[in-house]
Amino acid sequence: MKASAREIVSLVVGLTGIVLLGIGLDHVLDIGSCSTGGSYVVANPCPEGSAVWFWLPMAGAIMWIVGLVGGGRSFTEPGSGQILWTVGFVGGGAALLVKVLTQPTMPPDAKLGASIVAAVFIPMGLIVGVVGLVQLVRRRRGGGTGSRRTKTGDLRRRDGQPAAGRDAWSRLKALNDLRSTGALTREEFVALRADPADPAPDGRRAPRTDRVALIRQLADQRASGTLSTAEFEARKRGVMLGERVD
Secondary structure, eight states, rough: OOHHHHHHHHHHHHHHHHHHHHHHHHHHHHHOOOOOSSSSSSBBBOOOHHHHHHHHHHHHHHHHHHHHHHHHOOTTTHHHHHHHHHHIIIHHHHHHHHHHHHHHSOHHHHHHHHHHHHHHHHHHHHHHHHHHHHHHHHEEEEEEEEEEEEETTTETTTTSBBBBOOOOOHHHHHHHHHHHSSSHHHHHHHEEEEEEEESOSSSSTTOOOOHHHHHHHHHHHHHHTTTHHHHHHHHHHHTTTTOOOO
């Protein structure tokens, strides 16, 4: 089964379980504590057919758990798991809280139990829900500008250019590393430190090309033996002149 179809099935099963769980708990709370049968005098006998309402929440809980697990995604990323977790805990806790506040005829023991469950469930659901929303917002903001790894393991932008440093500090650190390993001369270090990694005024350099990242890749290739020192120096000169290096 494809991942998308699997998540849809998990959502349907899980949401159905949540509905059954809610209906069953609603009736159980209305009934409160009761007992049936035995040789003792029963103070609060269970209404006829109440066994169905006691079993319904259990069936709903099982379906909910199956939906949570069946989605194939963990709760650390957006998907059916986060949705079912949030809806189940926040929705269930909120429904219990509303019932406690709006139904004065609810038995005292049921009211106490529902209040405790609501106080625990709502924060549990909100934590996962907020995390999921933050992840979705970050994905939307970062869509189309993120980095990916090519088959050779090089970190590159989606437009094919090497990914630039995340900030000025990381870029300066990369420069210092290249200088300390002898990959850059002092003059090259000074020139690259002032390089904004944007197109040069004469337009010779390709847009969004980070010369520091390119030279760092060349240095890694030299260290691994892919490039000789002469080849490294030749390609580095090309990068410093703004030429495209394949």
